[in-house]
Amino acid sequence: SSYPSFTIHDCTWQYIFEKIANPSDLWPSYAPGSLGDYSDVKSLWQAWDEGTFVIDIGRKPPLRLIDARWGNLKSQETHRGRFPSWRPRNDDKARKIWSNFFFFIHRVEDRIKSGHSSAEAVSIL
DSSP: OOOOOTTTTOOSHHHHTTTOOOOGGHHHHHOOOGGGOSSSSEEEEEEEHOOOOOOOTTEOOOOOHHHHHHOOOOOOTTTOBBOOTTTTTTTTHHHHHHHHHHHHHHHHHHHHHHOHHHHHHHHHH
């Protein structure tokens, strides 16, 4: 089996995301953990903003990039949302994990919007 070669120009998450045909396949590998998997709000924010660190490997993609591309987006014309194509449908466990995770992400983003740095916003929570 051979692997595609990457150069400095095409080794970005956005470039890699262009190659993904089935975003629903991302959930099993890149879904956020349950809240107990994170030691604090800082590590939870890090998974969202920078990607979860994987010992001896590197980082997973930031969840903000995955959700920006395949998340619950609203059409500018119709103002109607579409189901996030990377999260499983009709899966209560997945919905609960995402809801719990995003509760804290939303709180940090609100504090950033009110003028705090991300480090300040995380430390407040």
